[in-house]
Amino acid sequence: MGLLEVNDIHTYYGNIHALKGISFEVDSGEIIALIGSNGAGKTTTLRTISGLMEPREGQVIYDGEDISSARADTLVSRGISMVPEGRGVFAKLTVEENLDMGAYARRDSGIKDDLKGMYGLFPRLQERRRQLAGTLSGGEQQMLAIARALMAQPRLLLLDEPSMGLAPVLVDGVFDTIQRIASEGVTILLVEQNAHMALQVADRGYVLQSGEVAISDTAENLQQNETVQKTYLGID
């Protein structure tokens, strides 16, 4: 059974019909990529799943329960964590305070150990733990945003454009990290404009086009697909 099931959702910004009936499924342990151009509805899809927006029609089923109208802050403790577009680190909080905020919804005693684990995974963050997050470089901020989301111990991690604005060297690092997180059993739903990288790490992918799913296939087949190659991979 799928961990996440999105059933024909329609989401609006005021009167603008942004998602026109999107459906897909994410199984436990998978890495799923949503690709598509600007304005295709990728970010809106993630915002709808994470509870920042509510679909006007359709359901989001997570772990067998309908979470379509659940608020974002109640979903974190149920295992959904999101790295927002543009990273969204709290610039005026220190690195460590940002990580503390990631664990805000948790009440267990393992937070300290997880913090150490995060510093093991990202040594740069440990070096800078007392610095204000706003003073970090873009790549470090992206690490922090991912580490912060992991502090919530998610079962489903939503990543919105993790490679945006990063130098190519850093992009490789980010995707390595994503694979490492997935290998620890976290299910990942990834939104990317960098379709090339996204399809290399993903198991399956969905191509969104003006608020609808245009193509869905395994990542391997999508890489071979002629339309995908032309439109999103830049291969003629």
Place this chain on the structure above:
Amino acid sequence: MFKWRSDDFSWVDFTIDVLRVLIVLGVVVGAWNTLSSGRISFAQWVNLFAAGLSQGSIYALIALGYTLVYGILLMINFAHGEVFMAGAFSTVFLAEALNRTGFLNEQPVLAILLMIAFAGLVSMSVAILLERIAYRPLRGSPRLVPLITAIGASFFLQYTFRGLYGSGFKAYPGVKALQGVIQIGGISIPVVQVFVFCAALLLMLCLYWLVERTRVGKAMRAVSENKEVARLMGIDIDWVIMFTFGVGGFLAGSAGVINGLFRPQGVNFYMGFIPGIKAFTAAVLGGIGNIPGAMLGGLFLGVIEAIGPNLVLAGLGIPGANQLKDVIAFTMLVLVLIFRPQGILGERLSETKA
């Protein structure tokens, strides 16, 4: 500073520069006249300064309520003066009762703590209800809307408390332990001023610890920075906003008691208006939204208010200078808004926050 060369001359810049020169000139001439006349002795200056510091610490406590709410909602809660009044006015009755049983003078420390806790809780409840009923339904509406609501809420609270407790003036009973003076090298400072300053300082340290060190304090800072991301962390932002109003209310209520012990007279339903506006001035002076700024702004305003009239106005030959405290305070507000709108400690406002 002077940027009115012939090619880019502007009357606005010119006027502001003239204003600058006149202010500096006025302050210098006034201060020189006063100091050279020697009318006020060193000990008297110290006394004025100490009194100003006490009054300023009360402003600072109230100003924190403005600044906390502004930091999180970018909204000026103009009913905050009434939140202060609610605690101060309600606690007069408790103070009278404690005085009648003799507890107030037998156990002054416990009694004052009890009064502060009571006033804090009353003001906190008023602030939380205010947020829940008057402001939360309007969140997301244009910024003028909650501002107008705040003015309405302010009148509502004034006349509700007038209905509850009457329109007459009340006075806090005197506490024997706070009477008398402390002598330090020929300078005598009233005990009550030392108490006011220390009590306020203690409360401000508690607030600082709450905001900097605790989980909910970090959540408050996170919400003030980015509400959407805060929600993604699992933070219930409605609860954090309510909590922020509650903390501001508690500080205002305790300021009400401290103020009542400092200046016993003049407790009535209208008492929140002037301190409210003064505290708002203090918050703007320090940089609105900035917590240390509100503390500093309050103390600064109190001291300027106490020293300014005697030092500058009296030196310029203005009669009845001591009656003109409020003129100094509100002139400060105007000057800050003209010359340094971001306040002493504030950062330049970005487009989104301005």
